[in-house]
Amino acid sequence: MKKSVQSKQELAKKWAEKGFSCDLWVDPPGQTWENYIHDVDEVVCAAEGELEFEVSGKKQILKPGDEIFIPAHARHSVRNIGGKTARWYYGYRR
Secondary structure (H helix, E strand, O other): OOOOOOOHHHHHHHHHHOOEOOEEEEEOOOOEEEEEOOOOOEEEEEEEOOEEEEEOOEEEEEOOOOEEEEOOOOOEEEEEOOOOOEEEEEEEEO
16 A cells, blocks of 8 residues: 655644654755764655665665654665655654
């Protein structure tokens, strides 16, 4: 069953209740972001496309509607592997 993608407003409200911000990021095909570390927890929800997240050495594929939690200080990478523009929401713990 295909997961539904929430609107930014719905997602922002849900994440705000958990103490997270909510913004949109857009990556062209093939874009990669390697070996990032943040001082705060992060959440991500794929809105369009297919993304590979690698968090502390473990890989996970995100498709629209999938969410992932990235704990503070965890080394992580993001790769747009879907062959088209990817859009994803991200939020940091406030």
